[in-house]
Amino acid sequence: AAKANRRIGAGWNVQGNVKHRHSELNGDRRQRTQGTAHLYHRDPERYALGAFGSLATERAKPATAIAGDEWKRVDSAAGGLEAALFSEKTTLLAAAGLRRKMTEQEESDSAFTMLGARYYVTDQFRLGLQGTYQRPLTIEDDPVIYGLGAEVSYRPHELPFSGFGGYRYQLAQADGSAEKTVSHGVFAG
Numbered sequence: 001a002a003k004a005n006r007r008i009g010a011g012w013n014v015q016g017n018v019k020h021r022h023s024e025l026n027g028d029r030r031q032r033t034q035g036t037a038h039l040y041h042r043d044p045e046r047y048a049l050g051a052f053g054s055l056a057t058e059r060a061k062p063a064t065a066i067a068g069d070e071w072k073r074v075d076s077a078a079g080g081l082e083a084a085l086f087s088e089k090t091t092l093l094a095a096a097g098l099r100r101k102m103t104e105q106e107e108s109d110s111a112f113t114m115l116g117a118r119y120y121v122t123d124q125f126r127l128g129l130q131g132t133y134q135r136p137l138t139i140e141d142d143p144v145i146y147g148l149g150a151e152v153s154y155r156p157h158e159l160p161f162s163g164f165g166g167y168r169y170q171l172a173q174a175d176g177s178a179e180k181t182v183s184h185g186v187f188a189g
Contacts, residue, residue: 001189011041013048027063031071032056040082048084052095053077075102078112091118099134109137126153128166143172143181164189 005015015038023030033056040050056078059071080097093116101108116130128151136142151166165188172181 011043012039013042013050014039029061030058031060032058038082044086046086048082048086050082051080052082052097053079073103076100077102080112089120091120093117093130098137106139108139108142110134110142111137124155124157127151128153141174141177143174143177146171 001017001019003015003017005013007013017034017036017038019032019034021030021032034054035056036052036054038050038052040048042048054077056076058074058076060074061069061071076099078097078099080095082093082095084094085092093114095114097112099110099112101110112132112134114130114132116128118126118128120126128149130147130149130151132145132147132149134145134147136144147168147170149166149168151164153162153164155162166186168183168185168187170183170185173179
């Protein structure tokens with residue numbers, strides 16, 4: 001993961017994030033690459049308000065794939081609004097938007113929201129908690145997705161990078177279905 005932020009004048013900022021993730025479990029392989037751009041206005045003592053746009057591609061190859069089978073690919077695009085309220089030691093976060101998923105066979109749309117909080121133990125040491133909700137808009141049997149995550153990050157004095165780690169939980173369930181998919185993840189960087 002990498003992030004760059006630049007002030008472009010009179011409280012306006014632009015930020016870019018790039019993430020790449022590779023996972024392998026029981027022979028199933030997944031790769032996800034995502035880029036996000038943010039444009040926001042910030043009063044450093046009180047708030048930040050802005051908009052974001054994101055493009056991502058995810059490739060998957062199940063353990064049951066035969067040699068020579070191609071990776072399955074899903075592309076997505078998302079955009080929305082975001083806000084943050086600042087106090088001395090705490091930041092409250094919110095975001096909402098729309099996402100379009102595209103495969104070779106179909107396209108589907110969903111709406112999503114995120115609420116979060118960050119607590120700054122010191123200027124260098126931060127704790128975070130975040131909840132997410134995603135609801136399908138176009139395909140009835142697509143699942144509703146709930147998420148919860150916790151993160152710890154530390155930025156050493158005078159250095160331009162941070163170390164971070166955390167946990168993510170996700171529950172996906174289609175409306176009216178008893179079938180649930182649960183995933184747990186630990187991350188660090």
